[in-house]
Amino acid sequence: MERRALHQEMFELVNANAQVPIKNPLGTLEKWLQKTNIRLTQVNGQRKYGGPPSVWNGPAPGSNCEVFIGDIPRDTYEDKLIPLFSSAGPLWEFRLMMNFSGHNRGFAYAKYGSAEIAQAAIHQLHGHMLEPSVRIVVYRSTEKRQLWITELPMIVQEDQLFKVLRRMTEGVERLYLTGPNQRETLIAIVDFTSHRAASMAKRVLGEAFRKQYGFNISVNWDPQMKAHAKKRLSRLDKSRRSGPQQPLRPPRLDRAKISGAAGLNPQPYAVASAFSNLVNVCAATGISAPHFEFNFSHSCCEGYLNFTYKVRIPDIGAVLPGLLVIWPGPTEEATLENAREKAAQHVLRYLKTF
Numbered sequence: 399m400e401r402r403a404l405h406q407e408m409f410e411l412v413n414a415n416a417q418v419p420i421k422n423p424l425g426t427l428e429k430w431l432q433k434t435n436i437r438l439t440q441v442n443g444q445r446k447y448g449g450p451p452s453v454w455n456g457p458a459p460g461s462n463c464e465v466f467i468g469d470i471p472r473d474t475y476e477d478k479l480i481p482l483f484s485s486a487g488p489l490w491e492f493r494l495m496m497n498f499s500g501h502n503r504g505f506a507y508a509k510y511g512s513a514e515i516a517q518a519a520i521h522q523l524h525g526h527m528l529e530p531s532v533r534i535v536v537y538r539s540t541e542k543r544q545l546w547i548t549e550l551p552m553i554v555q556e557d558q559l560f561k562v563l564r565r566m567t568e569g570v571e572r573l574y575l576t577g578p579n580q581r582e583t584l585i586a587i588v589d590f591t592s593h594r595a596a597s598m599a600k601r602v603l604g605e606a607f608r609k610q611y612g613f614n615i616s617v618n619w620d621p622q623m624k625a626h627a628k629k630r631l632s633r634l635d636k637s638r639r640s641g642p643q644q645p646l647r648p649p650r651l652d653r654a655k656i657s658g659a660a661g662l663n664p665q666p667y668a669v670a671s672a673f674s675n676l677v678n679v680c681a682a683t684g685i686s687a688p689h690f691e692f693n694f695s696h697s698c699c700e701g702y703l704n705f706t707y708k709v710r711i712p713d714i715g716a717v718l719p720g721l722l723v724i725w726p727g728p729t730e731e732a733t734l735e736n737a738r739e740k741a742a743q744h745v746l747r748y749l750k751t752f
Contacts, residue, residue: 430477438476440496447480449491449509459490462513464539465520467506470494471532475502478528483508486519507539541593543571545600548616550575550584556743559586566606569595574740576723587620587723672742679746685713688745690738703733707741720744 431438439446450458470479480492487510495503510516516538524536550559556575563570569591576585590596603617677687691708703726709718722740727733 427475427477436476436480443497444493444495445476446494447476447492448489451489451491454488454490456511459509459511460513461541462538463490463511463516464507464509464541465516466537466539467508468504468535468537469532470502470504470506470534471529472501472504474528479506482526482528483519483523486522487511487515542619543590543593543596544620545588545590545596545603546616546618546620547586547588547603548583548618549613550586550615551613552582552584554584554586556586563588563599563603567595567599567602569599572720572744574721574723574744576725576740589721671739672746673739676742676746680711685711688742690741692734692737692741705737707737709741709745718745 430436436447437452448454467479467483476492476494479494480489483489483492489508490511491509492506493508494506497503508516508519510519520536520538523534525533526536527533554575556573559575560570560573563573571589571591573589574587576587588599590599600617600619604615607613607615680687689710689712691710693706694703704721704723707720707722709720710716711718720741722737722744724733724736724740727736
């Protein structure tokens, strides 16, 4: 999955402004549009069909219904691509990425009515030969729903920032505040309910913070994919059809289970840590202490560690999962203690007791 996401990100990076001499295919495309009565809409650097089409029976697609299409020749357009991808099943939407010159950028997205049809399209069309010696690649599309907000002042609190973002934009699902980084500022990693919500937030948040608070922030997509895509560009063509690579894993941090009643001590600099508050809440309500389970996911390009976690509160049968991003501590114990503290903050926020 990581390799496929990087492949998709690489196409967006490399082909964003590329222009190459191509023959003019507009005559063929216009004839096809007239014959089929299909309507294409140009918006935001892409040419779109459907979303939904004029005739559509059934609900709107859910998750995992979109595929990414790469290695498209620059003189190949919807008159060839839409019939080809319709052969796998009815298209709900087809988006071809375009340059301002009117040339395509070499990649597109096709969305179907179900995840099963999307998977069938991948199986049927990945490696399909459009032209002699030209094969397209078809992967499951990776929707970007996470933004990184950097240059935040050190005084920012996670709960306060969460409320501010929800006032400024729609679709904010969860937030993780981490840092400080080398520039002594904080980073907020924000998950959204959809790619559209994340895209709208990316456009408006910078200006909104300048007007309301008088300081500048940077709002970007997850920087990990761009950094890796640039480094692997020269090797990607040979390796893109192989299996996914194993993520970088630091020693002995793959999996850790920590009891809330024993193990790591509270952070010495915390007056009243979130972990202590969570344990006190459990004790006050007469239920057993929570148990934390961490699984290391991957390292970000700036050195941050990504973990998934589960917090179990046995007496009430609650299992609260989540994701957190932390800066590694000087020791493994300090790193896990930091992870536990962040997880406790998330759990308390969800329980509305912190």
